Amino acid sequence: MKVTKSSIFTTFTFLCVFIYFAIFRLFLIPVGDDYFWYGDKGMYLLHHAFYSANSIYGGSSNGRYLANSLEMLMMHSRPIAMLLFAFFWTLAIWAIWQLLRREKSIIPLIIAISMAFTLPKGFKQNILLWNNAFIVYVPPIAIILTYLVICKKLGTDHNSKVLAVVAFILGLSGGLFLETTTILQIAVGIIIILNSHKHPRAYQISYLTGAVLSALIMFTNLSYFTSNTSNYRRTSFALTDIWKMLSSFTHYWLLSFNLLVIFSICLAIILLSIRRKLNSYAKWIEIIMSLLFMIYFAFSKIYLSFFKPKKQFLFSGGLDTFNQLDTIASLSFILFLGFSIFVQFKNNKLMYLYYLLAGISFAPVLVVMTPISCRPEFIPYVFLYLIAGNFVLSTFEIYNFKFFIPIIILLIIGVAGNYQVKMYQNYFANLERVKQSDFLDGAGPLKTHVPHRDYVFYNDDLLQQDGTYWRNYLDRHDNEN
Structure with missing residues (x-):
């Protein structure tokens, strides 16, 4: 296989993207439901197949088996959290690049990377800056886009058994994050098969099979058939x-x-x-x-x-x-x-x-x-x-x-750097404020905000922070040192 300057450049670029998002996740401050999944309520749902008729669990009683499990795993292990956060953001950007890709053009790569840094404020705070929403929304769309990349590149020209297994895994896993994408990927599978000029290939059939199976797994969760007084699913x-x-x-x-x-x-x-x-x-x-x-x-x-x-x-x-x-x-x-x-x-x-x-x-x-x-x-x-x-x-x-390209690249680097600096400042400011004894003992909420409230989900609402989590975190951090 011939290695070109272009392939070296793109490999290096995506390595930088991966490292960037891994560091980004290191500085991310958990909020709200992140602590739900970290605590006793999350553990209860884990041991009861993510189902409970009790209204205190609200919409968290659902069939999002993979999303819920990964959320809990990420809240209990920072290295895994960094790995998953970086992997799925990099995968989503890579897939967008592949779907836009043209020969000998850097513009698709620029557009793909820009997606994470041009999000409107609502999406930025909800999807980029909140672990719970990230794991529910980014992985499934990254998986669907990855399947579209496979279809774009191969069409009906490939009948590999290995590819069929990979497609099945994509369809099965992609449907266990969010109800909308569970339905969406079935539609994707059907559309791709209907659009096949020849007989559908094995990987197209296996993807749809995985998508349908994931829907059966998700929607047979009893939570969708139980009256929920929390009014979450009206x-x-x-x-x-x-x-x-x-x-x-x-x-x-x-x-x-x-x-x-x-x-x-x-x-x-x-x-x-x-x-x-x-x-x-x-x-x-x-x-x-x-x-x-x-x-x-x-x-x-x-x-x-x-x-x-x-x-x-x-x-x-x-x-x-x-x-x-x-x-x-x-x-x-x-x-x-x-x-x-x-x-x-x-x-x-x-x-x-x-x-x-x-x-x-x-x-x-x-x-x-x-x-x-x-x-x-x-x-x-x-x-x-x-x-x-x-x-x-x-x-x-x-x-x-072409004269715009260097300007755009510098703007992206500037915005990405600004994001990282603000996350860094928030992270260390947060480490200081959570040391308040009243907060750690559950006697009262935090008293101060981080410097950049709009870089924390919920605009850094102080009531959305949990003393138990940070007490355990500080204890582990002290033991490591």
Whole structure:
């Protein structure tokens, strides 16, 4: 196998990415449910197949067998936590790079790495800065994207038994983290098989088999059939309820707060439409609508900045009239995005697939009437990011924007460095504050915040910290020294 400068560079880059996220996890401060899984309640659920009818366990009684187990393991072993955190973030970035990859271009790699450092604040605090949400959301989407990489590279040309086993493991493991991705990966498996021009290959069948089996394992957990007085899983299929939740909460996290993705897509559409030979009507529709959406969502962002989300990033929007208008604008943008994919990427099947999977992964969120955060919108956001990445990449291929590349790389390094410095400062500030005797003895909460509250989930709510965990941690740390 020939080793090229390019392969050496990418290997070194991903090694740096892995090390970066391992150190990042070292400095991460546990919050809230992390202590639930570390403590007696988590151990009780572990020994009772993650099921209890007692309302004190709320939504933690579920079929997320792998997510719950890994969460507990990560809370009890820092080296394992660092390894898993770094592995799955690196895997997700690698998969995005592979799905965007073009020959002799560094742009896909830049776009892939940028994903973790351009997350909107809600996703950043919920997914990147909180161990519990990380393990529930990042591994399953990384696994699904990895399977899509296999399909992209091999199509129906490979019938290896080893690959079939690997695909089965991906399908089985990927469905034991989150209900949405459990359903999503079945859809992925079916779509891939239906799209096969020849007979489906063994790895495609085995992936779908693993996905279906994981769904059976997850949804046969008795928690889904037990009345839960905590009201954690309240759902409704009434159109009025769905519209109310969509307009007042859900759509904001899917689109309105993700201005970077919207602007990247719209700017790319304008630039591509100017250079490409398109139907004159389609060209002007693309340009005018992109400009209008950019103007509207910029105004929307400014207006919404006056309404602060709650600690868990619950959000009730602005005035009801604006909520309705913003929802209609968001739905219109989604339709426009589908039209633009058809106009600009008519023969790119992956773009259609990302668009479809974004919709499939968003659909289960619509019926949830008791949202606890913006986290469920992270899965469709990843597919929207892939769509935006393809638009941006095509723009770089048509225009000579190479002079931007060093600037972008420096910006990424600067942002990543800033993240790490703030995590480092928070980590050592936290080690000092948790030494308060009252806190360690359970007599009272912490009295001081870390320097960068927005780099801790829940904005470093002092009531979300647990003295028992930190007492045990300090005891272990003293013994090691």
